[in-house]
Amino acid sequence: MATRPINTDAIEKATGKSWKAWLGYLEAIGAADLSHKEIARRISDSGEATGWWAQSITVAYEQHIGRRVPGQDHCGAFQVTVTKTIAGSMDEAMRKWRKLVGDRREFADLAIAEEPRISETAKWRNWRVALEDGSRIVVAANQKTPEKAGLAIAHEKLTSQQDVERWRAFWKDMLARL
Secondary structure, three states: OOOOOOOHHHHHHHHOOOHHHHHHHHHHOOHHHOOHHHHHHHHHHHOOOOHHHHHHHHHHHHHHOOOOOOOEOOOOOEEEEEEEEEEOOHHHHHHHHHHHHOOOOEEOOEEEOOOOEEEEOOOEEEEEEEEOOOOEEEEEEEEEEOOEEEEEEEEEEEOOHHHHHHHHHHHHHHHHOO
């Protein structure tokens, strides 16, 4: 499964502004010559989209002009995220994850570079670890409904789209074991 580009139909629905109109706005502000951060700030300052939507418009535009490909971040690295809904609380989901990984020292023959870090907020439970190749894994659990939790595995700082697909399969297999 290839990584898909940003869904411009969703942007249109959320903002009430057509993708063609967004392209016109972005061209008018000279977005092709601006950094990712500056484009997102200008969109946000316009008041027509803020936060996540400003970021999504910026990413879609960068894909549109060929500055990045789907799955690639603004620094040129790639990432992949896989998710699963699990019966129970976010704490139970994180316990299941931690039991599954146990005291592993590697994933797919890549050694863990540091001890996993665990953090909690009112809405999230997080497990983070760096791998020897410089990539990073972030596992996050949140409460979707009173009876269900979401568990997401994001693998960041990958070097290619091929890595994205290899790791997508690996992480889907891991989630299937929960």
